Amino acid sequence: MRAAFISALIVGLCVLVGAVLALFYIAAGALGVVTGALFGKPYIGVAVANTITLLLVMVMVIASLLTLAERKWSALMQDRIGPNRARLGLPGLRDKALLGIPHFLADGIKMLTKEDFVPAHASGFLYTLAPMLAFGTAFVLFAVVPVAPVVSASEIPLVGGLAASMGVDPFPVSLQVAPGYDPGVLFIFAFSGVAVFGTALAGWASNNRLALLGGLRGSSQMVAYEIALGMSLVGLMMIFQTLQLEVMTDGQNQGLFGGILPAWGIFLQPIGFLLYFTASFAELKRPPFDAPEGESEIVGYFVEYSGMRFGLFMISEFIGTVVLAGVVSALFLGGYHLPFPPAWGVEEWLRSSVGEFGLAVVLGTNFVLKVIVLCWLQLAIRWTMPRFRFDKIQSLGWKILLPVALANIAVTGVLLLADPSLELLAIVGLAEILFIVGLTALYPKKQPASLVLPGRMMAGGTGH
Amino acid sequence: MASTKEIKRTAEETSQLSWYQRLFVPEVIRGLAVTTRHFLRNLFGGRDPSPDFAYRKGSLGNQVATLQYPEERAPYPVGYRGTHRLVPREDGKPRCVACYMCATVCPAQCIYIEAGEYEDDPIEKYPTVFVIDQLRCVVCGLCVEACPKDAIRMDTYQHTPPEYTREGFIYPIERLLKGPPVSYPSDPWLRRKDSAQPQDQHFPLHGVAAHSTEPVEPREPYPAGRNHPAPPVFTEEEVRKASGS
Amino acid sequence: MSEEKRAELVNITIDGIPAQVPPGTNLIEAAKTVGIEIPHYCYHPGLSIAANCRMCLVETNKHPPGKLVPGCQITVMEGMEIKTQSQRVKDQQRSVQELLLLHHPVDCAICDQAGECRLQDYYQEYDYKPSRLDGPKWMKNKRKILGPTIVLDQERCIMCTRCVRFMKEIAGDPVLGVFGRGTREVIDVFPGKTLENNYSGNIVDLCPVGALTWRDNRFRARAYFLSATPSICTGCERGCNVYLDHFQGVPYRYRPRENPEINQYWMCDVGRLSYHSLHDDRLVRARVDGEEVEVEAAAATAAKRLAEQGGRLAVVVSPVLSLEDALAVAALAREGLGADAIYVSGRPAGEADRLLLRADRNPNRKGVELAAQAFGLQVRPFDVLMASPADRVLLAGLEIPGDEAAFVEWLRKAQVVVALGTNLSPLLDAAHVALPLAPHSEAEGTFVNFQGRAQRFLAAYAPRGGARPGWAWAARMLRDLGQETGWNSAREVFMDLGRKLPEGSLGSFDWDATPRRYLKGVVPLPGGTVDGRPAGMRELLPLRSSGTAA
Ligand code: SF4
């Protein structure tokens, strides 16, 4: 009963996402036609439309729903129900829990209407700037993430006719704010670096020594992981010989071993994937790396913030989650490409049956689903792991991630030199994956000896 | 007795993780597997709304233990000490005789009583004021134990409901006097109609009262042990029904 | 003890303990001398012997073996050996208890005696068995109103006839009698009579159980909550010794305290009811011109106005004030204000009776006169006060013998009227400064009764509100007038000023002879209560003090 309902909900969600993406395409195309007719530069319209639809609509909606999802999903992981008591006082909806959605609306209203408190002697301008920096840098990263492939404007329903009637030549439309932007991955690194300012400024400008300490913890942690973050992607850059995410995405669609294995980043660079995922987590300051803020235990860098200023910090964390999911899926999980071996020719078959535009919508939906699953994975990690001690965070970053990343670069370079067809790399990558899976499966049944407290010690007074 | 050195070494060791744990990744994956198992079970499985949440059986292994209070309420165990009630007699007056036993024994000193005098009742003392401060009450039930008249009970199977003010938790006699009435054969109001000497009383050895000139019907002989009858026990439903809540 | 004296005594042993007692002593009193209690209900040292309760039966060697004799009735003989612990005695005590309880209602829950009931105590000590009666008990009148002050519960009565004997022998008003026989035996008033006597309250004290209750405080407090403080009745100049029973700052009753020289075991109803004024209509805040002010400011204002106003000064002292208060006020009048005489006011005289009550209803007239003498002040009667107008009046105590309205008129003519009083009174309307006075329940001190006996009383609880003892007001005013007194307690006042009293006027009185606390122990309880009562002490009252009922 419930299983059927949930499955239907998921299918409905996919259909909804598809429809929305189709609308996005149409909007981008239409605006492109308009700017093409006015200035002869259709890409301006496409970019403007994508900024609005992808950033303001898609990312914002997913991020704000994540605030609710975090509570609902964590509830399910912990055998609870989660928030379901807020109600919309509208006729017909009065007694409906609506999956808890009113809760996040109520949250927003609460944030917006709460007292906007500025502590005495806070540095006014910087105090206001900090949440903006935190929010903006997280937000802007999505500009380079390709959501759906390029189609010609003439293929898009309505837009094709419009373009023809307005005399605009067909132009490429993709769901990406900044397509063909050369720095690509470097853009991500750059703005991740700027995000440190948000944290450090918030701590410093609040005129609160505990917030300052929180800000210091935050910035030292972010600086520590930034290097590992950068190093972890060098392998991919070398493999695909580009910095642009859409090029990398398309590069992953090539088949290895005669097309039975897509050349996804995760197969070629499993270590790189782990490193990037971990480092990004630390960059986001989400549990288990939340020592800088630690909502319930440690006074964090935004302790002095209230209302929507605090809301910006909070939502930027969720936007960061979405962006991380997008980047990881674009870099390591084949982006918008379907998870089938290229040899099967699923995409070609789709192209022939539903047309170029239909395929693009299906691929875009596929991408969004990957993003959602990765978001879920991040939350699951959050609700699985206990928090790292701060010195452990630092030693993990400097002593483990960084050397491993360097080693990964070296190994990748050697393997690439040895076999430019990537197949050797894939074999090593698969072996690594197998090793980890094997380790996990071969969990030592015996408790590790070091965890067993000798009975003598218990009797000696350390016990009860 | 372990040597100091030995203990120190063991303590150091216990703070270390094993090599396997220090790999992190397998442990994280195993942890994620647990989390995911719960997530999927609870997402797709249907919840069993039975209030006996310790014994719930949801479909597809759903393990959600949440009790959706107030729609679902955990059943109180037999003998649960609910909010107090002052037990009424059949005529609606409280059984309580304002003896202060409960106020004397109450460890929280939350019972306040003032006594009054009936002119025409078999029991001449009664409480004009009987107040329990439910906020102070520690629900120990000593008042119930202390009461010589079985006049205060905690058999309502209700806990103290919330109030908007502190004053609301101070229950006056009107709020306390509820539930089914209780009488024992030895209760004075079943044996006499006021505090004056009954003229028709009967005593096995003496016959009827000396001052009576009227012949009276001999009464049924009293069954053995009636001075110590077992107290009637009420179920939660009976209390609810009788107190109209 | 000299040999001759010893020869007059009778040698006996009680449970093996040798003792010498005067001939004619009964066994109960004789056992008391060696600290052994023979349980008894009907015996009372102030009454004739009835020997009808049979609780006091003991064995002696002067009577046939196995025969039990009543300890209340039998007097000692030379060489008598008394056994109070033999099995036979114990069996007898248990049987008597069981018989007394057979038709006893045991409604201790609603019985005012519970906590000080002999039946309860002796049941615990000598019986402690469940009832063997398995059937209805015989019912009697539970609420027989004997008179304006007394209610009788015939069911609870154990027919000890103490009440009957008291009314006949002590009160001389034999209205009570025993009616019926056996189970149906009851105490009642004789037909057509009511129990209206000024000593009726004593039968409530005498009654060893809760049969007789005092309507004035019936059901008002459980006896075991009350604390007892030794005090003096202020109803008349006899100064009967009493216990003031109180709970958390509220007085509940007076009980007579044994004093063979003054009141023996008794007190009168007039005095017994006088405790109400300790609680009702009290003046608790100092007032200056009708405005409530703090204690210090009030005293300062009073002193300043009295000192600055010139003209004729009238110091009026009420003989309800204690000796210490009177001494301090006299010091204030003499040394602070330069007076040369005091006027003695006081409650109007009433009817005297042949037993205890005296016409003069003031407890300390002698004391006030002594205090005046100590300071060389003339003592003038109240009547002459109003002959001429005064400019400044110091009223210490608001009790006046004459017409209140006329006195208020007279007061209004004065420029400054400073009044110290315990209770609200019409006199306060004419007072410019009103200072609340602590009555004898809230202060320590001494009263000197009409025989010239000085008697100490103890403070039962802290003074209410801004009330202070008279000496404390006088000390404050003296200080404001530039004379440091150094008095911090009534004792210091007495030690300081008592030396000025005429030599030997108080006989062998020793201020410190009265112990400060009579309590057996305290049971502190944490926290307050639902009605805001402060953290409490549930003090034990002296039970079974010698001679009194309980
Ligand atoms: S349950 Fe305990 S604390 Fe509550 S009123 Fe009764 S005796 Fe007092």
Ligand code: SF4
């Ligand atoms: S103990 Fe029972 S009878 Fe006594 S006052 Fe309390 S409720 Fe009333």
Ligand code: SF4
């Ligand atoms: S007289 Fe004593 S035993 Fe009898 S009811 Fe009163 S307290 Fe209880």
Ligand code: SF4
């Ligand atoms: S009423 Fe009291 S004093 Fe009088 S006979 Fe009965 S028990 Fe004794």
Ligand code: FES
């Ligand atoms: S006291 Fe001796 S018989 Fe009652």
